[in-house]
Amino acid sequence: MGGILFIGTGSAGERILSIAYATFKNLRSKENYFIAVNTSKKDHERVQSYFDERGIKDHSNFLFETIGEETLSGYGAGKDPKLGQSAYEADKEKLLKRLKSLHKKENFKIAIPLSSLGGGCGTMVVGELASDIRNEIGIRVIPICTIPFRREGDLLIGNALLGLRNLLDKGLNPLIFDNELMMRFSQTVGEGVDRANIIITSLISSLVDLVEYGGFSNPPIDIIDLTRLVIPQCGFFTVAYLDNLKDFKRKWKDLFEFNKSLVSQPITQTNCFIMFKARSFPHEVVEDGLSYLRVKYNAKEIIPTTIEDKSFAGYTIAAMIWGMSIEGIKPPLKTKRPLGEEIRKMLKI
Ligand SMILES: Nc1nc2c(ncn2[C@@H]2O[C@H](COP(=O)(O)OP(=O)(O)OP(=O)(O)O)[C@@H](O)[C@H]2O)c(=O)[nH]1
Ligand SMILES: [Mg+2]
The missing domain is CATH 3.40.50.1440 (Tubulin/FtsZ, GTPase domain)
Incomplete structure (x- = not known):
């Protein structure tokens, strides 16, 4: 049930x-x-x-x-x-x-x-x-x-x-x-x-x-909680994973950005869910993660949660962020033609 x-x-x-x-x-x-x-x-x-x-x-x-x-x-x-x-x-x-x-x-x-x-x-x-x-x-x-x-x-x-x-x-x-x-x-x-x-x-x-x-998890999280984060116009998700803590501390932001499911900007503020997952997750990275969302994504509301279990390998940060613009999607949501074709169209040849 x-x-x-x-x-x-x-x-x-x-x-x-x-x-x-x-x-x-x-x-x-x-x-x-x-x-x-x-x-x-x-x-x-x-x-x-x-x-x-x-x-x-x-x-x-x-x-x-x-x-x-x-x-x-x-x-x-x-x-x-x-x-x-x-x-x-x-x-x-x-x-x-x-x-x-x-x-x-x-x-x-x-x-x-x-x-x-x-x-x-x-x-x-x-x-x-x-x-x-x-x-x-x-x-x-x-x-x-x-x-x-x-x-x-x-x-x-x-x-x-x-x-x-x-x-x-x-x-x-x-x-x-x-x-x-x-x-x-x-x-x-x-x-x-x-x-x-x-x-x-x-x-x-x-x-x-x-x-x-x-x-x-800590604090416990019910998937229903996510629904209160959903705001216009759209959201994206991303994940950063590495098996080694030293590298993870250095690189998680780059991975987080590179692995985004959508590239766009916040319309104004965003609502975020962020999950930290490891056998044991270092608190300083959790703090760093929350502050990153506030600064980079102008996060208004954040639901953070940490899931620790000895069966987990490596370090994972996963996030879902709503409040992103559709107009701001990059590359823009329109047909991409080969450059030669664009030039011919411009010059009408
Ligand atoms: N990510 C992903 N995109 C897919 C996949 N199959 C199709 N697409 C994309 O989906 C769009 C087409 O949607 P489909 O689901 O194939 O179309 P449909 O809703 O079945 O519609 P009809 O076939 O016209 O009845 C295109 O933009 C494809 O690139 C898939 O398995 N994964
Ligand atoms: Mg079909």
């Missing part, structure tokens, strides 16, 4: 949840549920066979929901968010009824809708569903979304902006993972997607840890 309800929408949402589920055993604990809501039945079949290949026989808390089958025949929404939205409208009542009765049985602490913005299904469905879960089922929600690689073009980037607007209009301020930041290490979009998924699935695993270990 009292776990997390994860909802993946669209192909990316479904894929990321399935990878997290297969990779981290702690997620499979029966108090958490994973619902893949998708227009594409093929995606559901792919995940089924991915679980079979991985030898995951019992995945009874990973459920598949197809929406809009009557009009879309179980295919994707062809990168048209209007189709995704009408697919949701068509099956919304049935879906919410199922989620409501699941919640009655499981009493979830929090719901985490997860989606890529840019495609036909996830872009609008994530905001619609997140707001219905909050308003009609009464579960607090923290959405997590990715935004497209800038080379994916005007259609996907335009869709992503539409999806962001929909979330903001509904008072939902997502944690954003900017796929584009992965291009610093990747030659191809495919490689970038794989790297992105490793980071996002680790975040999912940490959130599950927080539910499990939060009561033993």
Whole structure:
């Protein structure tokens, strides 16, 4: 009783949840549920066979929901968010009824809708569903979304902006993972997607840890507490990890900055959650961490927590920071064209 309800929408949402589920055993604990809501039945079949290949026989808390089958025949929404939205409208009542009765049985602490913005299904469905879960089922929600690689073009980037607007209009301020930041290490979009998924699935695993270990942390933390930190417009997450304390003391700020899921500025002030995790975490670094958030991110409210256990290797600082600007996202959320093309466009040749 009292776990997390994860909802993946669209192909990316479904894929990321399935990878997290297969990779981290702690997620499979029966108090958490994973619902893949998708227009594409093929995606559901792919995940089924991915679980079979991985030898995951019992995945009874990973459920598949197809929406809009009557009009879309179980295919994707062809990168048209209007189709995704009408697919949701068509099956919304049935879906919410199922989620409501699941919640009655499981009493979830929090719901985490997860989606890529840019495609036909996830872009609008994530905001619609997140707001219905909050308003009609009464579960607090923290959405997590990715935004497209800038080379994916005007259609996907335009869709992503539409999806962001929909979330903001509904008072939902997502944690954003900017796929584009992965291009610093990747030659191809495919490689970038794989790297992105490793980071996002680790975040999912940490959130599950927080539910499990939060009561033993200092001060004790309930994942519900995070919801009071959520402020407009959006947030990001980051993690700094090293196994050696001497290096960690020197380098954690650089790692913290480099590993951010989004580059932007605070609109004015921010709200932050920061977790320090080690076998035994030095107090001076905790103090340093809090002061860094106050100075660099103009933090108004900070929820800090330290989790110590002899099973932990190395030193980790993980943070989630809300109050960041969408306009200030870097690189800007618009299509990146090769330089030659930009010049030709400017000179009209
Ligand atoms: N991080 C991450 N991004 C992904 C992944 N798969 C797709 N994307 C990004 O997601 C966007 C497209 O969203 P999808 O989830 O594929 O689209 P969809 O919601 O299924 O929409 P349709 O296929 O049109 O029905 C693009 O910006 C992709 O770069 C993934 O596994 N991980
Ligand atoms: Mg799809």
